[in-house]
Amino acid sequence: MYTQFELMRELSIATPSKIVLLVIDGLGGIPDISGKTELETAHTPNMDKLAAEGICGLLQTAGAGITPGSAPGHLGLFGYDPLDYRIGRGVLEALGINFPLMPGDIAARGNFCTIDAAGLITDRRAGRISTEENRKRCLLLDGLEFNGVKTIVKAVTGHRFVAVFRGDGLSAELGDTDPQQLGTPPKKVPVLAPEATYTADIVNRFLSEARERLSAHPPANMILLRGFSKKPVFPSFADIYKLKSAAIASYPMYRGLAKVVGMSILETGPNLEDELATLKKHFADFDFFFMHVKDADAAGEDGDFMRKVSAIEKVDKILPQIMELNPDVLAITGDHSTPATMAGHSWHPVPCLLYSKWCRPDRLAEFSEFTCRQGSLGQIPAASLMPQLMAHALKLTKYGA
Amino acid sequence: MYTQFELMRELSIATPSKIVLLVIDGLGGIPDISGKTELETAHTPNMDKLAAEGICGLLQTAGAGITPGSAPGHLGLFGYDPLDYRIGRGVLEALGINFPLMPGDIAARGNFCTIDAAGLITDRRAGRISTEENRKRCLLLDGLEFNGVKTIVKAVTGHRFVAVFRGDGLSAELGDTDPQQLGTPPKKVPVLAPEATYTADIVNRFLSEARERLSAHPPANMILLRGFSKKPVFPSFADIYKLKSAAIASYPMYRGLAKVVGMSILETGPNLEDELATLKKHFADFDFFFMHVKDADAAGEDGDFMRKVSAIEKVDKILPQIMELNPDVLAITGDHSTPATMAGHSWHPVPCLLYSKWCRPDRLAEFSEFTCRQGSLGQIPAASLMPQLMAHALKLTKYGA
Numbered sequence: 001m002y003t004q005f006e007l008m009r010e011l012s013i014a015t016p017s018k019i020v021l022l023v024i025d026g027l028g029g030i031p032d033i034s035g036k037t038e039l040e041t042a043h044t045p046n047m048d049k050l051a052a053e054g055i056c057g058l059l060q061t062a063g064a065g066i067t068p069g070s071a072p073g074h075l076g077l078f079g080y081d082p083l084d085y086r087i088g089r090g091v092l093e094a095l096g097i098n099f100p101l102m103p104g105d106i107a108a109r110g111n112f113c114t115i116d117a118a119g120l121i122t123d124r125r126a127g128r129i130s131t132e133e134n135r136k137r138c139l140l141l142d143g144l145e146f147n148g149v150k151t152i153v154k155a156v157t158g159h160r161f162v163a164v165f166r167g168d169g170l171s172a173e174l175g176d177t178d179p180q181q182l183g184t185p186p187k188k189v190p191v192l193a194p195e196a197t198y199t200a201d202i203v204n205r206f207l208s209e210a211r212e213r214l215s216a217h218p219p220a221n222m223i224l225l226r227g228f229s230k231k232p233v234f235p236s237f238a239d240i241y242k243l244k245s246a247a248i249a250s251y252p253m254y255r256g257l258a259k260v261v262g263m264s265i266l267e268t269g270p271n272l273e274d275e276l277a278t279l280k281k282h283f284a285d286f287d288f289f290f291m292h293v294k295d296a297d298a299a300g301e302d303g304d305f306m307r308k309v310s311a312i313e314k315v316d317k318i319l320p321q322i323m324e325l326n327p328d329v330l331a332i333t334g335d336h337s338t339p340a341t342m343a344g345h346s347w348h349p350v351p352c353l354l355y356s357k358w359c360r361p362d363r364l365a366e367f368s369e370f371t372c373r374q375g376s377l378g379q380i381p382a383a384s385l386m387p388q389l390m391a392h393a394l395k396l397t398k399y400g401a
Numbered sequence: 402m403y404t405q406f407e408l409m410r411e412l413s414i415a416t417p418s419k420i421v422l423l424v425i426d427g428l429g430g431i432p433d434i435s436g437k438t439e440l441e442t443a444h445t446p447n448m449d450k451l452a453a454e455g456i457c458g459l460l461q462t463a464g465a466g467i468t469p470g471s472a473p474g475h476l477g478l479f480g481y482d483p484l485d486y487r488i489g490r491g492v493l494e495a496l497g498i499n500f501p502l503m504p505g506d507i508a509a510r511g512n513f514c515t516i517d518a519a520g521l522i523t524d525r526r527a528g529r530i531s532t533e534e535n536r537k538r539c540l541l542l543d544g545l546e547f548n549g550v551k552t553i554v555k556a557v558t559g560h561r562f563v564a565v566f567r568g569d570g571l572s573a574e575l576g577d578t579d580p581q582q583l584g585t586p587p588k589k590v591p592v593l594a595p596e597a598t599y600t601a602d603i604v605n606r607f608l609s610e611a612r613e614r615l616s617a618h619p620p621a622n623m624i625l626l627r628g629f630s631k632k633p634v635f636p637s638f639a640d641i642y643k644l645k646s647a648a649i650a651s652y653p654m655y656r657g658l659a660k661v662v663g664m665s666i667l668e669t670g671p672n673l674e675d676e677l678a679t680l681k682k683h684f685a686d687f688d689f690f691f692m693h694v695k696d697a698d699a700a701g702e703d704g705d706f707m708r709k710v711s712a713i714e715k716v717d718k719i720l721p722q723i724m725e726l727n728p729d730v731l732a733i734t735g736d737h738s739t740p741a742t743m744a745g746h747s748w749h750p751v752p753c754l755l756y757s758k759w760c761r762p763d764r765l766a767e768f769s770e771f772t773c774r775q776g777s778l779g780q781i782p783a784a785s786l787m788p789q790l791m792a793h794a795l796k797l798t799k800y801g802a
């Protein structure tokens with residue numbers, strides 16, 4: 001039985017046609033007391049027109065009822081089944097600060113925590129110290145060496161940091177040192193496979209050293225590590241789809257996710273206008289653009305329904321400028337739903353719109369969660385979107401004679 | 402996990418009830434500038450009535466976005482997952498000229514080409530020589546023998562022919578000799594598996610001999626071979642469904658495809674009226690009829706929107722005569738879409754209508770791509786249609802007690 005990647009590899013051809021995948025992070029919602037979702041509330045004449053002329057559907061990332069994080073959310077949109085293709089939490093944290101992981105590096109997500117005189121955890125987040133305090137402490141742990149294995153420790157925000165172990169023969173088959181409860185000591189790192197014994201020894205020596213060095217710096221006087229992982233090697237976008245692809249994203253984590261599948265990363269600014277300018281500037285140079293817009297998700301996470309509505313409206317306003325570039329395919333969707341009423345990611349399937357002159361139009365009245373349910377894309381795994389984008393860009397040859 | 406075939410084998414029973422599967426080749430379309438598809442434009446009162454009284458849906462052959470050739474298109478309709486059941490290009494070409502392949506035969510599709518004095522390809526289609534010129538050259542290559550392996554070379558049309566290698570111990574694990582570019586020599590046949598070394602040797606000796614024999618006959622002074630394949634052995638229609646099945650098709654390739662799944666092939670003429678007469682004549686003799694109508698696809702391939710519209714209308718006109726035969730199930734669908742605006746096969750799912758007195762009617766206003774999206778068959782793999790035909794003909798017993 002053929003996998004989707006095998007089929008794409010066999011059928012895909014490089015052509016000059018252009019695909020724009022516009023990801024409005026957290027796009028999907030559920031109604032608030034008004035009875036309407038954020039997308040239904042937003043005034044989006046441009047999206048509505050495309051919904052009438054294109055095709056629509058609902059995307060599920062990791063199956064019905066499953067709430068995806070940002071990594072599986074995006075991997076799904078890129079065509080990678082997120083249940084098969086996983087990225088560890090340590091690696092994700094490293095991607096998020098644009099840290100250049102090398103092959104063989106083991107990355108872990110770190111938290112500063114507080115321990116008492118007996119060594120028992122009294123606060124798993126060290127009183128949520130400031131990023132500045134965080135940075136100072138990271139300097140105490142950065143650049144140590146154990147048996148030739150170097151530790152690289154970089155602050156993220158608040159109490160969070162990334163710890164990278166760089167050296168030969170390391171394994172990521174390690175459990176978390178965070179016991180997930182107070183009143184117990186941080187765990188020694190659990191060994192999940194025999195080949196990780198050596199790495200565990202290094203990590204445990206690092207943890208001892210860290211405890212010593214941090215002892216004079218409460219409340220952040222100890223660390224907890226989790227999500228030990230290596231940068232995964234995925235089949236590349238170029239290999240599977242023969243696409244020359246580029247990512248336009250103002251947040252490092254999304255650039256990192258795009259890099260994992262082999263996209264070129266384009267320099268851009270913090271705003272939607274910056275991203276649009278980047279798209280215009282490089283439109284001739286690539287045939288696939290992943291453009292990531294963060295604001296709707298941020299508003300949803302904050303539980304701010306109306307701010308999410310305006311974030312969506314802002315995207316709608318720039319659509320004519322994207323359409324002027326005359327992409328062969330424009331898809332608008334999200335990596336997951338973030339209903340403002342839930343103030344977080346959710347499992348609700350994500351509305352998706354695909355416009356191309358080769359569509360058999362769905363003739364829907366508007367772009368919304370409700371109308372998408374009647375669209376001809378159907379309710380499909382997010383990873384099934386890529387073949388549709390490829391088909392509508394005429395980048396797939398016929399299967400069989 | 403039960404496969405569909407296992408379930409059909411277990412539940413199917415032979416009954417006198419009759420199923421007619423009417424395949425309008427290339428039926429599906431997309432709107433032209435009028436905003437309507439070919440099927441929407443066609444005046445089809447009989448199909449529309451059946452759409453109101455029957456059930457409708459959209460069929461996908463090899464997955465969303467995948468454009469199927471005729472072989473996977475038909476295998477899907479016959480219930481065979483076309484990603485699992487494949488027919489090589491050489492075999493298909495042989496089926497297309499009704500060549501009686503024997504077990505063990507290796508068939509390849511051949512092109513005459515032009516090479517220069519240095520042996521480099523200057524035209525991959527030999528100036529598209531006439532079929533008559535083709536026939537003359539095939540006689541030079543037909544009936545040769547290498548180590549007891551006989552070559553059978555039969556003209557198709559234009560520059561195309563079928564080459565069959567008949568002898569003991571042959572393998573089809575060979576690549577194409579066509580380098581797919583000009584200015585390079587034809588390739589020696591690539592060996593894809595060790596067991597094909599002997600066959601490759603025979604094929605290469607044939608290629609040398611062909612070059613010698615054709616040297617005095619430019620522009621067709623060399624050949625290219627591709628799609629080496631053996632006639633596949635598929636589970637038969639009779640075995641899976643306990644059906645006594647027959648094919649009515651004026652084009653050899655569709656008769657060939659029906660033969661591969663074990664249908665009886667009924668003699669018929671070139672027109673729709675001939676096929677209808679054949680159906681009437683043999684209606685008492687079989688319980689499953691596959692009736693293939695080519696014209697809509699041919700018009701679509703030619704980009705002739707209105708000719709495709711009238712081809713569909715022509716089928717609609719004969720429907721009352723089919724209904725008079727009182728089939729227990731009549732299904733009307735296509736093997737793939739061929740939008741006239743695209744002048745070729747496409748990935749768009751194919752409208753499908755199933756009428757039986759045992760339907761729970763969809764009460765749709767007409768038979769069209771748009772209404773089929775709302776039909777109760779849903780948007781399904783083409784290979785899922787057969788169980789519905791069987792059920793509505795009351796040819797499936799209850800599953801479980």
